[in-house]
Amino acid sequence: MKHVDMESRRKTILGAIVESYVDTATPVGSRAISQRFRYTISPATIRNVMADLEEMELIMQPHTSAGRVPTDKGYRFYVDSLLEPKHLTKEEESIINKLIHHSGNDIEYIMQNASKAISIMTNVVGIVLTPRLKRSIFKHIELFYIDDSKILAVIITTSGFVKNSIMDLEEHFTKQELTRITEFLNSELEGVFLGDIKSYLTRKLLEERDSFYTFLKQAMDILSIPGLFKTDDHLYFEGAACIMAHPEFTDVKKARLFLGACEDKKGLLNLLNEDMEFEGIKIHIGKENINSEIRDFSVVTCNYKVNDTIIGAIAAIGPTRMEYGKVMSVLKYISHELGKELENLG
Amino acid sequence: MKHVDMESRRKTILGAIVESYVDTATPVGSRAISQRFRYTISPATIRNVMADLEEMELIMQPHTSAGRVPTDKGYRFYVDSLLEPKHLTKEEESIINKLIHHSGNDIEYIMQNASKAISIMTNVVGIVLTPRLKRSIFKHIELFYIDDSKILAVIITTSGFVKNSIMDLEEHFTKQELTRITEFLNSELEGVFLGDIKSYLTRKLLEERDSFYTFLKQAMDILSIPGLFKTDDHLYFEGAACIMAHPEFTDVKKARLFLGACEDKKGLLNLLNEDMEFEGIKIHIGKENINSEIRDFSVVTCNYKVNDTIIGAIAAIGPTRMEYGKVMSVLKYISHELGKELENLG
DNA sequence: ATGTAGCACTCTAAGTGGTAGAGTGCTAAT
DNA sequence: ATTAGCACTCTACCACTTAGAGTGCTACAT
Incomplete structure (x- = not known):
């Protein structure tokens, strides 16, 4: 019999065990593996290797005199070292x-x-x-006035997802204010990840401490409504x-x-x-x-x-x-x- | 033993069988039912009734010498005639x-x-x-221009649901046109079921054959985009x-x-x-x-x-x-x- | 040293037979 | 009309046996 590197043979046999078990769902015995190698390795030899693999906790026996079954660790080894990419037909x-x-x-x-x-x-x-909406990039926002206490916000992302959300506000906005805020947000936020908008605006808020402040604050109040960036x-x-x-x-x-x-x-x-x-x-x-x-x-x-x-x-x-x-x-x-x-x- | 109307006793016993079976999931025997009635009716009598019920296909035996199990028909009878409303605690x-x-x-x-x-x-x-969106009542629509070939439509219903949908149009609309159409739709459709909008507009279309016609037609083109009223x-x-x-x-x-x-x-x-x-x-x-x-x-x-x-x-x-x-x-x-x-x- | 054949041993799965018990239907008595 | 009694049926369960698959170990061959 050809002299084969022990380590590598163990791997091969582990692979064979995993594949056979995945295929048949029954504990696999030494004979079956030997057959898989066209009897180039005898069952007895395989039993020895199996004993080693069992010691390494890569396979286990459900009970004495049953074949072997891969352990989680065995699958892990298989996945990490033995798995060959399988092409789809x-x-x-x-x-x-x-x-x-x-x-x-x-x-x-x-x-x-x-x-x-x-x-x-x-x-x-x-x-x-x-x-995930947070991973999408801001493209456009529209705010509508629905009634005195409610605003509808519609956000469109570059990938074409649309998220809308109706918000109850204590603060009252006029239509003009809404239009201004909308325009501001649209010019400001282009290309920003939705998930980053809050921190982006907060940073902005710290930089600009002039007359712009209250305005920016208003915009943030609207955008900080819970659920606005929450994906379903x-x-x-x-x-x-x-x-x-x-x-x-x-x-x-x-x-x-x-x-x-x-x-x-x-x-x-x-x-x-x-x-x-x-x-x-x-x-x-x-x-x-x-x-x-x-x-x-x-x-x-x-x-x-x-x-x-x-x-x-x-x-x-x-x-x-x-x-x-x-x-x-x-x-x-x-x-x-x-x-x-x-x-x-x- | 009290003389009880036969028909009504059958019902009572059917009810007892159903309830017992629902409870225990095992075929119910004459003894068990007798016990349920505190032995006021003997198992033998119940067996007779059961034979009748079986003839009526309201109950059946999984095998000789097993108890009885309600048939679909039996459950139906139970549900229609015997079920008492159960109050929640x-x-x-x-x-x-x-x-x-x-x-x-x-x-x-x-x-x-x-x-x-x-x-x-x-x-x-x-x-x-x-x-179901179709069962909701129209409250408000907004159409936005996204880019040359795309429009975003947002529909709000009286019950607060929002549906949006991006539409590819071959026809090109100016912002003014969109605004006009939006205003038109909002004034026209208030209170209409979303599911009825199409037929509503079609009727309108037949009534008005004047200058208004093309305008109405445009609006309809937009609204007839597939998926606009489709609920997920x-x-x-x-x-x-x-x-x-x-x-x-x-x-x-x-x-x-x-x-x-x-x-x-x-x-x-x-x-x-x-x-x-x-x-x-x-x-x-x-x-x-x-x-x-x-x-x-x-x-x-x-x-x-x-x-x-x-x-x-x-x-x-x-x-x-x-x-x-x-x-x-x-x-x-x-x-x-x-x-x-x-x-x-x- | 490494691989292999042989053998005794173990454990399960499947099959067998026997029994208890639950349940029935029928008959005769109330 | 209802019921007690009884013979009968069927299942679920248990104990037992057996075939077969698989192992580990030992002794032998290379």
Whole structure:
């Protein structure tokens, strides 16, 4: 038998174990792995390597005389060192394109179809986070007088999102004042991130201490209305029904836990908001998740951009036993297409 | 033993069977019912009645020597003839109030909490349909010039909802024209239902064939942009995790079916939109549902109103074995509170 | 040293048989 | 009309057995 670097063989075998387990969902035994290598390595040898891997806590046995199952740590190693990017086929890409690019101009519908696309392609639950307004760039604002105590503010971003919000004000503004404030804000804020507007104006306020002051103050009062820059923190979910086909959910308790994890909107929202900051794919495997609801499952996230600005995130959540490679490439592709579609909207 | 009208005793016993089954989820036997009546009726008598009820297809046996289970028809009879309105306790009302009235000004959040309230109070999945724009009354419109080919339209309704939509137009409008059209629409459309605007203007168009014609035509062109009056058809769901505690879902297949039913947004949307037309509670039990996805489950719906106009619907979906009385009163109460909350927003 | 065959051992999953108990329908008595 | 009694049926559960998959260890081959 060829002399192979031990370290590298361990890796290969770990990879084989992970892939086989992901595929079959049954603990994988030495024979099965040996077969995978066309019997170029005997089961006995593989058993030895497996014992090592088990010592390293990369795999474990559900019980004596069962095959091995990857641990969270095992998946982590696999994902970090062994995962090869998996390319989507033309057919797969075309399914995704159909879902994302033929959804009309309705953002709701696009988001829903994007999450559906994730779910269909990966067989786990797809999640899409609506574009974060704070990450969008100011283009235009209009303030309308509705009645004595109410103003409607409409903000348009460069990427074409529109946010409006009705505000109760104790202060009374005349139409002229509103027009002046509108004009001022439009000339002043062009190109500023919505999330930065407050600090931007505050800085301005400190610089200019002359007659301009009260005016600027008025503008700020209006803009500081809570909820004006708040995106509707909406998560789109798809695929809960089909994920129940996975053997891990034959036990209804696990199913409940999983649905609980999906309904923990706050936890997922936090995770997505955090991950969004960084470019590309992020993977959270089982106990790596801080959030207790999710600790039995894995979440893969990916941001999406509009005009090169990170503006939102998509994700997949499922059992730790998932096709990480496939999920990664699907998310990458979908985030890209979703970004393009949103650019066209704007 | 007292002589009791046969027909009425059948009813009483059917009621007892339904209630017992709803309560325990196990087929109910003659002994159990007899006990329910403090043994004033013997098990043997009850068996006779049960045989009758079975002949009438109101109850059935899962297998010989099991107790009886209500059929869809049985539930229907129960709901139509036996159900007594169940009042909510002060505590229950206060839980609901907390969820609905302390959600701030964020509609998203209110809707989500309303569906959560349904789910928590009834132990089945709660659904809330966003307010239908078409059922809202026009208050105000503003058209802005964004750039050469784009206009932003913002419509405000009397109930305080705001809808905006960016429109690509081939025709070019000057600012003056836009202002004139805006003014025209605002004076003309006050008090008209958004859903009626098109037919309203068309009628107008037929009446007035003079110089006004082109002007009116322009206005219509703008308003006929698809999606302008389209509500985001959004359904809020809550409670999928907790519903899995029901014994009907120990079989994962049933769980899958149920989640499938919940993900059939179109079907549910249709159902809610239809039911919305009629005042009050509507109940769809099992096979009464046309939609195949839902035929194993029951849906209870209730519209909600803002300023006496029906504007949306809420619902509960769960196994046919559900506490119909409780669900009805919870939906009634929540629809009322939700309406009030939305009025306050406007 | 490294790899492999053989073997005893362990544990699960699946099948079998037997029993208790819940529930029924029927009949005869009140 | 109602009910007590009884034979009958079916399930759920338990104990038991067995086949098979998989392991770890040891001794042997390279």
